[in-house]
Amino acid sequence: AALAAGGAWASEELVKMSANPKDWVMPAGDYANTRYSKLNQITAQNVGKLQVAWTFSTGVLRGHEGGPLIVGNMMYVHTPFPNKVYAIDLAQDNKIVWRYEPKQDPNVIPVMCCDTVNRGVAYGDGKIFLHQADDKLVAIDAKTGQHVWTAVNGDPSKGQTGTSAPLVVKDKVLVGTSGGEFGVQCSMTAYDIKSGKQVWKAYSEGPDDQILFDANTTSLGKPVGKDSSLKTWQGDQWKTGGGCTWGWISYDPQLDMVYYGSGNPSTWNPKQRPGDNKWSMTIFARAADTGVAKWVYQMTPHDEWDYDGVNEMILSDQAINGQPRKLLTHFDRNGLAYTLDRTNGELLVAEKYDPKVNWTTGVDMDKNSATYGRPKVVDQYSTDKQGEDVNTKGICPAALGTKDEQPAAYSPDTQLFYVPTNHVCMDYEPFKVSYTAGQPYVGATLSMYPPPGESHMGNFIAWDGKTGKIAWSNKEPFSVWSGALATAGGVVFYGTLEGYLKAVDAKTGKELYKFKTPSGIIGNVTTYENGGKQYVAVLSGVGGWAGIGLAAGLTDPTAGLGAVGGYAALSNYTALGGTLTVFSLPQQ
Amino acid sequence: AALAAGGAWASEELVKMSANPKDWVMPAGDYANTRYSKLNQITAQNVGKLQVAWTFSTGVLRGHEGGPLIVGNMMYVHTPFPNKVYAIDLAQDNKIVWRYEPKQDPNVIPVMCCDTVNRGVAYGDGKIFLHQADDKLVAIDAKTGQHVWTAVNGDPSKGQTGTSAPLVVKDKVLVGTSGGEFGVQCSMTAYDIKSGKQVWKAYSEGPDDQILFDANTTSLGKPVGKDSSLKTWQGDQWKTGGGCTWGWISYDPQLDMVYYGSGNPSTWNPKQRPGDNKWSMTIFARAADTGVAKWVYQMTPHDEWDYDGVNEMILSDQAINGQPRKLLTHFDRNGLAYTLDRTNGELLVAEKYDPKVNWTTGVDMDKNSATYGRPKVVDQYSTDKQGEDVNTKGICPAALGTKDEQPAAYSPDTQLFYVPTNHVCMDYEPFKVSYTAGQPYVGATLSMYPPPGESHMGNFIAWDGKTGKIAWSNKEPFSVWSGALATAGGVVFYGTLEGYLKAVDAKTGKELYKFKTPSGIIGNVTTYENGGKQYVAVLSGVGGWAGIGLAAGLTDPTAGLGAVGGYAALSNYTALGGTLTVFSLPQQ
Ligand SMILES: O=C(O)c1cc(C(=O)O)c2c(n1)C(=O)C(=O)c1cc(C(=O)O)[nH]c1-2
């Protein structure tokens, strides 16, 4: 591939910058989505002395996901709708250098399924890229805050919205779409970084020229063949098929491939859409330049539980059975953690990362089996088998999965993944719905609760992706809806829905520090260095799907797609409000 | 007076409780409005080590005035409109025990002149008293959060609103009214603490039976005589005369008198309302049981600048010329600090507390003069003399005064007052308006800016009330819109509009500590002790009149009655958001 006009690719700059642990230049810290930092001033020994260094209110109330970017002395802080962006000068007493506030039609709010969240901005080519709630992608001059270009990625009046963070890859900006609860045919799209013109668009379902599959596209080592998606849908149901792309994107610069997952097939009523509903619930490995799929793997064919497959793909290089492998590890909503070979999509490990997962007995790992790679579904928890208008009870995990969007971290030091998890089960009753553009297309009533006999709704776990085993697990009263951070100091950080920032020992999980931030944390912990000092930063601001009751002021237990009842007790601990809290060690 | 049914007066309990520095049982800490605490764990020596102990977001964005109450293990946190109240258990990891959220018609918002602020709740008789924006006074069970009674104090459709903190006095709850920019005939009202029934109501202007004046009511030592108010208004202009009572109330249990000030006469166009406009701009000393005025003192007769007289009355016992006196000290908006004998209203000291004050050359202190006690007005800055539709320029202070609602503190240790001040001048152009109930009745266009040749808009000063002299003065880039706290540790605390909590040496003003809270501070600093540890707490959440540009999203420089332009640079430092930040010394 030729260099982009005007010099090296933005991604080359980003690879260089992300190798410098002082900065935090992309939402996940690096292209591999490890959320690991080489900074080691803060250690397991001294983290107990951590203090709040400074704080910053964003001026927005609802759920604050993602975290700030740090590029040199500049910090970029984003908010949920209306998606403000602040540029803060760390060298000038955190003065606000510019603020950007898009004008957006508030009618987008009711089209957002799971709070008005936004998972962060991207940096590259001297610009900040903001994925607005109204599914516009905007480029802003990073120095001045001036608007550079806008790309229209979707149309909220058709149920398309934006919550995901863009990723800058080479001379492109990649961005997904939300709308799985509105019957959107979702896609991943690449825009030219200079002009905002569309370069490629890859749908999750549809004809091969829309999903960008070719003769070389494989699944589990075998070519998928022609019309691999169309064949798994009845009629043209794929046109309202969901498979949304609202999660995280990873990139391997050596292999030149991007990785991401697709969400639930629409509707949530499985009876209404017979077939495997490909390629919903799928990991995609696509060529960065063309978008053509190299390999795919569908984790939950014919979803019956809303187990979106969008959770992050963490790229690591580890040895399995003594063999160095280029791995992709993925903690799926369905409760299974997958380790694949990211060069070719070979399935290496698939294990439950919460022992309470009961809808499946596991994945068929027999390469010679006709159902190789498919989860074995337990009839009792099959909402399709139980049927329409039947309330299937006690399914674990709940629709928000053993993990949702909250990203895990990976430390090469311990070779462990640090995973914020949900420990929640559900009742699920599908019912018939019909599709109207821009209207909810859900077709199920849910309620959520902790597993029988237990009262805690979350665990923060360490996971060995080579063996598929939990190394240690810490109980949390609520689901851990915050992204983790692993550091070379041997400390792992995460936030809790009540609002605690916690630091634990990477090896043992022992709690070393906690601090109650102003509001529940659904943001992702970040670290950076400035003026010779390591800082840890986190956005609080309760919300997201788990916090939708507080965020949207709902009280009916089945509201918020069933989350309101499950997390009702949260209101005893916290209230809304977006604040960045920045920590450091005290002056010596 | 007989004891209230059911036992001792609530105020006896409060006097006892406010003598215990572990609690903070009324908005100003004590009845004397000193905002002084005997706690001395945090000292000038160790305050530099202060840390943030915990934080709490209120879930409300606009200006957060006042501060929490602490009663034993319970903390009560209030918010601006919609006036939520949280009861937080300090002994249970700051769990929210109850939350109270009144339903109020949002149409009250445009009737509030200076942001949707609320200066705090009151405690007494096992109840929390909330003065709602819609000018209802509500009693809430302090243990359960259950509603007990509601008293309708005013009608927002007529421009009456509520921002001030109630005060519990004996078996009554006293509360004022806002509406000086809407031509309200304002009053102070006492309600029965058990039932919420009205006990007395004292207007600021009108016939003697409405203002509760009798033959013994004096001003500067002389009986005011009959119809003292009516005689100073043209026709029945007193009926739309303002004199609102939106500031702080003090109480002297020995003298059994309450003290408070009245605000500007309506309209802001002085040409339209000839006369002294009594008793606007007046200090009132009233009998607690009956409301009858013992003495009054009008500071700014015939106001031409909106210098509301509502600022707090701080009651202290100090010796003047070797004589122990029961004093009342008041830092008026007009730029003069007054010391009076609170037993009889004798005027002892009246001096400028900002040397830039230029509209007056001072108060006539000659007891034999016909203008005794009146400020001598400089024609050049008289908006009445300059006339309607003339822009009178360079008046110091601006309409928001050398000090506005932000309360000062008094330390008996240093015998100094610690005063958050504004250092702002203005242009003022009066114009003709006509009165319509519930509509703004302002009649002036303003702009605000720092004094000529200077760029700082605030000072934090120490004041000797016996001599009328500044002991020390610290410059601040913006007006100090936060209430001060003085402590026995020799430390004085205040907040800044950019969001810093600052600790300074009570003797010298030397800055000992600062911390950037999430948002600009217009709240009042509070201290308490829990579990053997001293805490300092402050609400941030920029807004109020100075922060109205940010709070209401205004950008026209003359909007917000002229404050928007003056404080435009604030947006480079902070954004909205209500958060309580609580500080303590680190674990030893
Ligand atoms: O299918 C979709 O388009 C879609 C979008 C989103 C979103 O954009 O936030 C969520 C989900 N689904 C979803 O299933 C889900 O669990 C979820 C949680 C959250 C969140 O931010 O807490 N968003 C979403």
Ligand SMILES: O=C(O)c1cc(C(=O)O)c2c(n1)C(=O)C(=O)c1cc(C(=O)O)[nH]c1-2
């Ligand atoms: O005359 C009135 O009724 C009235 C009410 C209020 C209020 O209730 O907040 C203010 C004022 N006036 C006023 O003049 C003023 O400077 C002011 C500042 C503030 C504030 O909270 O920052 N309120 C008010």
